[in-house]
Amino acid sequence: MATELLDFWIKQQLGSDNLKELHPFPSTYSQTRSQDVDQGLFITAEKSLDTYGELFEAHTSICNGKLKVLKRTMKGHVASVRLMCTKEKSHSYLWSSSSYLPNDEFLVNHRICHAFYSSGLLPVHYTRFVNGAGIGCITKERRSKLFRKYKKHAENESVQSVDNAINDEISSYDDLDGINIMTDARHGWRKNTKDTTVVALGEKTHKVMDCEHITKSQDKVA
Incomplete structure (x- = not known):
């Protein structure tokens, strides 16, 4: 018991630098070995x-x-x-x-x-x-389950965002007899895509006021 107490007292008196020698810490920088690249x-x-x-x-x-x-x-x-x-x-x-x-x-x-x-x-x-x-x-099943939940919330946020955008565009006119919009079409990722997404922006606020997905079955020039 006396020896253990003495050792403890000595460690306390050595200071932090010597304590590091008694209790070495592993380096936080390490190089990957060739056999560990696929870990x-x-x-x-x-x-x-x-x-x-x-x-x-x-x-x-x-x-x-x-x-x-x-x-x-x-x-x-x-x-x-x-x-x-x-x-x-x-x-x-x-x-x-x-x-x-x-x-x-x-x-x-x-x-x-x-x-x-x-x-x-x-x-x-x-x-x-x-x-x-x-x-x-x-997994595909888990992604599909999460997507169904995500889609519901995304649609609610989209509707609210569009409503706010329309109200903001209306409020930007001093004399309101209508609002002006700009449209832009964004095709899918394929060059010969069969569909397109048409976005309507407020002329003054440039906020999205509508977004429609149009296929060739709906419009041949889509």
Whole structure:
């Protein structure tokens, strides 16, 4: 007991520089070895990194063993990681790279889906990109389910935005006997596209007041 107390007192007196020698920290800069270039990748959220640090801190306070990754399961772009202590097998923890939303869905997956839906990418572009990068992939069924929910909210926001744009355009005229608009057509991504999107903008505010998708069956010159 006396020896342990003496060692503790000496460590306290050595100062922070010498403590680093007694308890060396791994470098935060590391180079990837050739055999590790295909290691698993995933997407994480900032708050989940905080939770990861708190988990290690809590474990260190009760045990001097190291936590190693025992198993990693991908759930879309989120990694669910089982961590196991190198000394006590009972010290096992499950950490996820994303927090949950109130509907028990992962925040990370919803954010990625939002980016995908609003980017104009086709599903084939999404799957090629994420599979090529090896960052996990949200299944087609899950994407379809999320899209149905997303579509409903997007339509509501679109209607509200158009209503506001029309009101803003009307209020910009001193003598109102009508409003002027500009139209512009945006074709799909194929050169020989069979449809087009026509956007109506307010002449003064340049805000979108309507957006219509027109196919060749509706208008041969579309």
